[in-house]
Amino acid sequence: MSATGLExxxxxxxxxxxxLKEIMDDLGSDRQMAWHALGVVLRTLRDRLPPELxxxxxxxxxxxxxxxxxxxxxxxxxxxxxxxxEKFLDPVADGLAATRPVDAGDAARAVxxxxxxxxxxxxxxxxxxxxxxxxxxxxxxxxxx
Numbered sequence: 001m002s003a004t005g006l007e008x009x010x011x012x013x014x015x016x017x018x019x020l021k022e023i024m025d026d027l028g029s030d031r032q033m034a035w036h037a038l039g040v041v042l043r044t045l046r047d048r049l050p051p052e053l054x055x056x057x058x059x060x061x062x063x064x065x066x067x068x069x070x071x072x073x074x075x076x077x078x079x080x081x082x083x084x085x086e087k088f089l090d091p092v093a094d095g096l097a098a099t100r101p102v103d104a105g106d107a108a109r110a111v112x113x114x115x116x117x118x119x120x121x122x123x124x125x126x127x128x129x130x131x132x133x134x135x136x137x138x139x140x141x142x143x144x145x
Contacts, residue, residue: 015062019114026110033099039068040095041111044088046073047080049130057127060119083132108138116140 002010023034042061046054046069058066082088085105093104116124116139128139 012063016064019062019065019118022114022117023110026113027102027106028100030100033096033102035068036099037096037102037107038065038111038114039071040092041108042069043071043073044091044095044108045111045127045131046070047077047091048082048088048135049127050079051075053126053130056123057119060123083134085134085137088135088138105138109140112138113140 004010004013019038020031020034023038024031027034027037042065046058049057058069061069089104089108092108096102096104096107112128115127119127128136131139
């Protein structure tokens with residue numbers, strides 16, 4: 001029996017819950033915080049990618065996650081050019097301020113690890129390689145050169 005009455009919705013929720021569980025494995029068992037961390041980190045990442053690459057990444061995200069990714073998106077702002085890991089983590093920390101205490105770097109690493117696990121390896125490598133070297137240090141070692 002379908003929980004929502006539509007199998008496609010059930011599949012979307014199930015896939016999103018798999019992503020959240022992986023993030024919770026790294027950050028603790030708070031599902032609300034995991035969802036919040038996922039959205040904040042993805043939006044921070046999105047704002048540093050060229051629009052075409054960002055759209056290619058979004059196409060591989062589960063539908064609910066894609067909605068969080070595009071929330072408050074202003075493509076006319078263009079990619080953020082900040083190059084330091086600190087400047088990347090500042091909006092993540094700001095976005096996580098309303099949740100239980102969690103390190104912004106740990107949140108970014110957990111979300112990136114989940115992306116690498118579920119997004120096509122070539123696509124995730126392109127996203128990683130589009131980031132400044134400092135920010136790439138947050139990415140799991142198993143992607144890219």
